Amino acid sequence: MSRRTVAELSRSLARGEFSSTELTRDYLSRIKQFNGVYNAYITITEELALAQAAAADQRRARGEHGPLTGIPIAHKDIFCMQDVRTTCASKMLSNFISPYNATVVERLNAAGTVTLGKTNMDEFAMGSSNETSFFGAVRNPWDPERVPGGSSGGSAAAVAADLCAIATGTDTGGSIRQPAAFCGITGFKPSYGRISRWGMIAFASSLDQAGPISKSAEDAALMMNAIAGPDSKDSTCVEVAAPDYMATLNDTLQGLRIGVPRQHLAEGLGAEVESALQAALKVFESLGATIKEVDLPNSHLSVSAYYVIAPAEASANLSRFDGVRYGYRCADPVNLEDMYKRSRSEGFGSEVKRRIMIGTYALSAGFYDAYYIKAQQIRRLIKQDFDNAFKEVDVIIGPTTPHTAFKLGEKNSDPVTMYLEDIYTIAVNLAGLPGMSIPAGSHKGLPIGIQLVGKDFDEARLLNVAHQYQQNTDWHLQRPEV
Amino acid sequence: MVWETVIGLEVHVQLDTKSKLFSGSSTTFGAEPNTQAGIYDLAMPGTLPVFNEAVLRMAVKFGLAIDAEIGRRSVFDRKNYFYPDLPKGYQVTQLAFPTVGKGSLQITLEDGSEKVIGITRAHIEEDAGKSLHEDFQGLTGIDLNRAGTALLEIVSEPELRNAKEAVAYLKKLHAIILYLGISDGNMAQGSMRCDANVSVRQLGATEFGTRTEIKNINSFRFVEKAINHEVRRQIDIIEDGGRIIQETRLYDADKDETRSMRSKEVANDYRYFPEPDLLPVVIDEAYIEAVRAELPELPNAKRARFVSQYGLSEYDAGVLSSSREMANFYEEVVNICGDTKLSANWVTVDLQGLLNKSDLEISQSPVSASRLGALIGRIKDQTISGKIAKAVFEAMLGSEQSVDEIIESQGLQQVTDSGAIEKLVDEVIAANPEQVAQFRAGKEKVFAFFIGQAMKVSKGKANPDQLNALLLQKLKG
Secondary structure (H helix, E strand, O other): OOOOOHHHHHHHHHHOOOOHHHHHHHHHHHHHHHHHHHOOEEEEOHHHHHHHHHHHHHHHHHOOOOOOOOOEEEEEOOEOOOOOEOOOOOHHHOOOEOOOOOHHHHHHHHHOOEEEEEEOOOHHHOOOOOOOOOOOOOOEOOEOOEOOOOOOHHHHHHHHOOOOOEEEEEEOOOOOHHHHHHHOOEEEEOOOOOOOOOOEOOOOOOOOEEEEEEOOHHHHHHHHHHHOOOOOOOOOOOOOOOOOOOOOOOOOOOOOEEEEEHHHHOOOOOHHHHHHHHHHHHHHHHOOOEEEEEOOOOHHHHHHHHHHHHHHHHHHHHHHOOOOOOOOOOOOOOOHHHHHHHHHHHHOOHHHHHHHHHHHHHHOOOOHHHHHHHHHHHHHHHHHHHHHHOOOOOEEEEEOOOOOOOEOOOOOOOHHHHHHHHOOOHHHHHHOOOEEEEEEEEEOOEEEEEEEEOOOOOHHHHHHHHHHHHHHOOHHHOOOOO | OOEEEEEEEEEEEEOOOOEOOOOOOEOOOOOOOOOOOOOOOOOOOOOOOOOOHHHHHHHHHHHHHOOOOEOOEEOOEEEEOOOOOOOOOEEEEOOOOOOEOOEEEEEEOOOOOEEEEEEEEEEEEEOOOEEEOOOOOOOOEEEOOOOOOEEEEEEEOOOEOOHHHHHHHHHHHHHHHHHHOOOOOOOOOOOEEEEEEEEEEEOOOOOOOOOEEEEEEOOHHHHHHHHHHHHHHHHHHHHOOOOOOOEEEEEEOOOOEEEEEEEHHHOOOOOOEEOOOOOOEEOOHHHHHHHHHOOOOOHHHHHHHHHHHHOOOHHHHHHHOOOHHHHHHHHHHHHHHOOHHHHHHHHHHHHHHHHHHHOOOHHHOOOOHHHHHHHHHHHHOOOOOHHHHHHHHHHHHOOOOOHHHHHHHOOOOOEOOHHHHHHHHHHHHHHOHHHHHHHHOOOOOHHHHHHHHHHHHOOOOEOHHHHHHHHHHHHHO
8 A cells, every 4th residue: 555656545545445544554554663763753643543534534435535535644743733742843842732733734634634643853943954853863764874854854754764645844944855855755845925834833934834745746736735825824825826736737848948057066066966967957858848057146145144044033933932831841940030041941952042042143233234134135136046047947957955865963063064955955945936856866775856946936837847757757756675 | 400301202002902913812901811812822833923904004093193104014023032921032013114103293281382292103013911920929920811912102202391291292192092092091901001211401402311211100190200200310310410320210109209120231132123924014095095084083173173163262172172082072062952151161160070079081970961961951941040050960960860850859940930039029128128228228239138138048049030130129119
C-alpha cells in the first residue's frame, strides 16, 4: 500500500482495493517500526487517525468523498490542532494543548484527511538542519548520519521514508524547499498570502507561508486545492479565490521561457548540483522550453536582509511566551522579572535565543534605521530584481541548495555557515513569490533538488512545469532504502 | 519670579464597540474575570488580528469633529514591552501614520472668552488587561477582559496654560465624544483616562521646561488638583535651586499629591516596527464623506442654534449645549411646554441645582423631561404660579404621580374664582384696619403687606393678577 503517491492512493481507495482504515493501520505500523530511527514525529495521534479513517471510509461509502478523503497525512508541529499537543519543537510549548485548529488543519480535516501525527522540526522553525528541536534531531532517510534539512525536517523525512502519504510544512526562508531537496521529494511554498496563517505559530509573520511536502507535484496540487484561498481570520491572506491547480497540470511547456539566475551559477555552488541543474534544463528544452540567463543583481544581499527582518519579527512574535498564561514557567519564581528571565532562558533553545537577541538589537533605538529600515529597502530591491526578470521569463529555475545533505553536527559550530544553507531560497520569501523544490538528480546516494520560482500568485504555472518534468523523469520516484 | 505653566494632555478614550479592536470578543464592562478574552486576546500561539471596521468609523468621526487631517493610509505598529497584562508582549498601536492627524478644539474659558487648542494626533490602539493585586495572597491576578479593547489616544499640543484650561479642554473633549456616541466617556470606569504632561517656565521664555507625566487621572476634579499640585511642586523645586527630572508620576487622590512612578531615563525602548499581521488601512474620499454625513450637530453649532432659534443668552445656550443629553432634555421640555426661556431657566437653575446637590448626571435625573415640560406648561396656562410650581417640583421627586395629579391632590390650583378672591380680600381688609388706614393716608408701600397676607391665607394659590386688581380696588374703596 505504501510508497505510492496520494493520487495513486486516492484511486486505489476509490476502486476499493483497500480501505482508509487498512491504509492508516499500515502507516501507523510503519511509524512504529521506523520513527525510532528517523525521529520524524513528535506526537503520534493513533486514536484520532483511526477515528478519522473510519469516518473517511463511511464518507466514501456514502459517496461524499474528495480526492484527499482517507489519505494519511502528517502536520508539522507548528500547526495548532485542537486538543492535540502543539509544541513547535520547543520546551516552551512541550505541554501545550491547542484550544483550536489552524485553518490549514481545519481545511484538510474537512477534506477528510487522516492525521497520523505531528512532525518534528527546528525549534520555532529556526534552523536549516532540524537539529535545534527540543525533541532531538531528525535523521535523513537516505543516510541516517545526515540531516534532513530544516526547519520542516520531520515532514520531509516522514514523506521520504513513507511514514505518511503527504505532509504539511512551513517555509520562512527555505524551510519547505531545502528539506525537500535533501530528502529527494517535492516541496512547495505558495506565494505569501495564498494560504491562511491562522493557527500557524508565527516565526516571521511577513515571510511565513504554509505548503505541501509531497511525493509529486500532482500531490502538491491536490493539497493546494484543499488549503489555498481566502480566510477572514488572516488579514494578510489575499481575498482572491484560488484556481483549480489540477486543471492546468498537463498544459504544454511548448514556448515556456525559463530564466536561470546568473548569480546562482557562481562560486559556492557544488559541481554535482550544477550538473544536475544543467541536465534538468536539457529536459525542459526537450519539452519545448527556451532557456536564458537572468540577472538578480541583489541576490547576494538576501541572507543579510533576511537575518535582520526575520529575527526582528520573531523577537516580537515570541514575546508572548512569557510563562504567564500557558507554556513553560520556571520553578519557584521569586518575582516577575525572575519569572520572565528564567522561563524564557530555560524554555527556549540557544538558536531561538540567538535570533531573539539579534532581532531585539536590530529594532533598538539608534539601530533601527541602520538595520531594519535598510533591510526593508533591500527587500524591495530584491522584489524589483524578480519583477524585472519576470518581464523576460515565465519561471526561474536554479539550485535549491548549494550541495546535498550534510552530516549531523557538521555545521553547528558556526551559525553563519548554517544561515548560508538558504542562500538560494531566502530571496523568494523576501519577494513573497511561489517557489518549489523538486528532485532532479543524485550524488553519492543523496538526492539533489532544483528550485522553481514563479510570478506572484502563479502557483498553477509552477505546479504545471514541475508536473511535466516529473512526467518525463523519474527522480521523484526514487526512494531511500528504509 | 512669574511662572508660566505648560500642559499637554494625552487622553485615552475607550471606543464603544460591541467587539474588540482585533478580535470578536465582547467588550461589556464588569463581566467575570477572563470570560471576555478569546484566543487572540489571550495571545494563543498562531492567532492573528482582524481589524474591526467600526473602530475606523469612530476614529474618522472624531477626526472630522475636530477638523483634523484624516490619514488616507494608516499603519499599525507593534510597541514591545513585557507586562503580565499585555498578553502578546507588544501593544498594537499607530506610530508614524495615525488615522487622525492635526486638528483643533475650541474651549470656553472662565471669563467667557474662547481659546483654540491644537490636537497633535489621535491614534487607534489596543487596551491592556488589568493586574489585580488584592485577593491573591501576595500574588498578582490577571484579568484580560479589557485586553484588546479599542482605544483612541488623543494627544493635545502643549497649549494649555493652567489647570482650569486643562479641565475645560477635557470637558469639551468629553462632550464631543458623547455627542458623537463613540464612547460612554465614563471616567470612573476608565472609559476615558487622562495623562497630563506638565512643565513650568519663566513667563516669556520660549523654551519649554523639563516635563513630568502624570498618569491615569480619573476625574475632572482630580485633573485640576493633580496639575495644581504638580505645578506647585515643580516651582518649589526650581525656586529652591533644584532641577526637574523627566519622569512619570502617579496622582494619589487620597493624599492629593503626585509621586514618582518611574524615571524616563531608565524607560523602556519600545522597539516599534510595523505590525506585519495587518495591512495598512486605506480610506478614500467617499468613505470620509459617508462618515461626515453621519455626524450629529456638534456643541458649537448647537449653541449658535439655541441662541438664534430659541432666543437664549449665549451663557444659557452654552450651558444647555454642553452635553448632548442636556441639549436633548432641554429641547424635549421645550417641545412639551412651548416656552423656551422658562424651560431654559428651569433646566439650568432648578433642575441643575437638584442634580448638583445629589451629584447626578442629567441622564440620571429623577424628573423626566416630559414631567418637567408638563409642570412648566401648568405655569404657562396659569394653573399654578411659578412659586407653587417649585413646591410641585419638590413633590414630584418622591412621587410617581403626574404633575396634574399632584396639583389636584394637594389642591394647589390657583384660585381664579373672583368671588373667592373677593371674599379673601374682604377678610384681609377687615382683619387689618390699622394698615388700611395707613394705605388710605397715602402710605402705598403697605400694599405689599396686604398681598402677603392674602397669599398667606390662600396658601399662595390666589391668582396674583386678580388679587392685585381686587385688593387695589377695595383699598381705594
